[in-house]
Amino acid sequence: MKTQVGIIGGGPSGLMLSQLLNMAGISTVVLERKDRDYVLSRIRAGVLERGTVDMLRKAGAAERMDREGHPHQGCYFSTVEGMFNVSFRDEVDEEVMVYGQTEVTKDLYDAQDKIGATIIHDADNVTPHDITSDAPYLTYEKDGETRRVDCDFIAGCDGFHGVSRKSIPDNIRKDYERVYPFGWLGILSETKPAAEELIYANHPRGFALASMRNDNLSRYYIQVPLTDKVEDWSDDAFWDELKSRLPEEVAAGMETGPSIEKSIAPLRSFVTEPMRYGQMFLVGDAAHIVPPTGAKGLNLAMSDVHYLYEGLIAFYKDGDATGLDKYSEVALQRIWGAMRFSWWMTSMLHRFPDQSDFDQRMQESELRQMLTVPSARATMALNYVGLPF
Template sequence: MRTQVCIIGGGPSGLLLSQLLHRKGIDSVVLERKTKDYVLGRIRAGILETGMVELMREAGVGARMDRECFVHDGTVISVGDDQFEVNFRDLIGAHVVVYGQTEVTRDLYEAREAAGGKIVFNVEGVQIHGADSDAPYVTYTVDGAEQRIDCDFVAGCDGFHGVSRQTIPLTVRKEYEKVYPFGWLGILSETPPVHDELIYASSDRGFALCSMRNENLSRYYIQCSLSDSPNDWTDAAFWEELKRRIPSDMADRLVTGPSIEKSIAPLRSFVTEPMRWGRLFLCGDAAHIVPPTGAKGLNTAASDIHYLYHGLVRFYADGDSAGLDGYSQKALARIWKAERFSWWMTSLLHRFPDQSEFDIKMQQAEIAFLRGNKAAQIAMAENYVGLPY
């Protein structure tokens, strides 16, 4: 098989790249390790930055998002019963939207299928060959039969545990990582959200987040120990702990119900450099991970796709490789800023096992400064809605 761009990973970033390239007449094949149903069954965040929203529209898949998304003009930050709003629209004239990653992925699958896009599921043993040459190719097996794709470029959109990053030699690749000493226990429930904006809650019992997917589907999180298992937490225990961490007026009107999904996610900050090796380009979780506090995971993947897509279009339209040559440097410049913001949000709102009383006072002072300083709120708003590409 021959294609122009072989995309490894059939999640939202790989599908978005494939769809954007298709609309510019550039052929691609997407390889996915799991089934379509498995990919659509993954529960992920759903806060989209301005840039991600515009990319969805540019890809021709923004109609349902525009109809069904929830516009968020700001967010609420609380410490105990004390709470304040950071209003993005008032501060910088911008907003984010809530539209679940599952729905983003569903829209992209429908678009690729309608266009006759080539997506291969249940692939095993993917290997990237000749990435540092002018003739890369990818081998894999499906149903025990080995297959080969010759291509011009390989886009590694296969996540943290995928093969793409590992293909770059250790003599070239450098990795930076911070592992946080806690996780997030999250549940999904068919209940109305407790508030029309997200609530980021800091308490002496730990962090909590109140989010939503739609008017009848809520997503809640509490900071927990890495040694915990979802089975350690009954629904009743989760709701009681959440109520202890959010303002009492919110706790009083919280509607509880059975969880339809419950999981624990560890938190880490991770970046690999470079994000390009020869004709292999890393995108999204294959190159970087952020803690979910800053709502940057899917959005940082989108910025990678933006840079790579424009670089490929420029190459195929004009024979100009400048966009591809500058991909890693440009992508990483924005990624490190998103890493900083996510680290800052995480450090600001969580309780750490080794915190001293002085450290806690510093957290409280930082939150008080954010509450009372417009410039600090503007900086937060600019980062939260997304820095420009």
């Protein structure tokens, strides 16, 4: 096969890039290692920045989000001193959209099907070749045969464990990483959300988050040691611990029920540089991972898509390679800004193993400043709704 842009990975970033490029008349082939049902079974976060929402609309994949998504104009922070609200609308006149990543992926698949895009599932052992030449290509295995896709450019949208980043030589690639000494135990339950907005809780027993997917589907998290396993936590034990970390008035009225999904996710901050090597570009989790505290993972992937799409459009329409040449530099500026915000939220809200009473008071003071200093609230709100592209 021959195409203009070969895309490794059929998650939301690969699908969004393929959708936008195809709509602009640029051909793509998407190679995905798993089948579609597997991709759509992944449970991920669901807070969309304004930029991501606008991209879904531009891609013709926003009809269901606009109908079923939940715009949110702020969030709550809870401490031992009480709970307060940060209004995104009041501070920066913006909002976010609560809409699950699984739903975003489904909508992008539907949009790709409508335009007849080429997506190859169950593509094993995808491998980039001749990346630094003018004629890169991809090979993959399917149905016992090795197949080849010739292309002008390769977009590595294949996640943290994918082949794309590993194809950049060690003497060129530099990785930056911080692994946090705890994880998030999360459950999904068919229950009414605890509040109309998300609640981020700092508590001496550990962090907690009360989130939602819709009016009858809630998503809750508690901080747990990395040594914990899902089977260590019954539903009743989870609810009891969650309630102990949330404000009493919230816990008293919380609806509980059986979990329909339960998992533990480790937390890490990770960035690799550069995000371009030859004719290959890294996109999303292939290049960076953020703790989920700041709700930036999917949104950062979409901003990468934005920059790469703009660069490819300029190249194919006007013969201008400036956007592609600056892709890594421009994308990384926004990535490090979001990385800082996610690191700050994580550091402020979690209980660390060696944390002293002094450290706890510093966290509480940081939160109190958001309550009392308008510029602190505005900075938080601007970062949460998303730095501009």
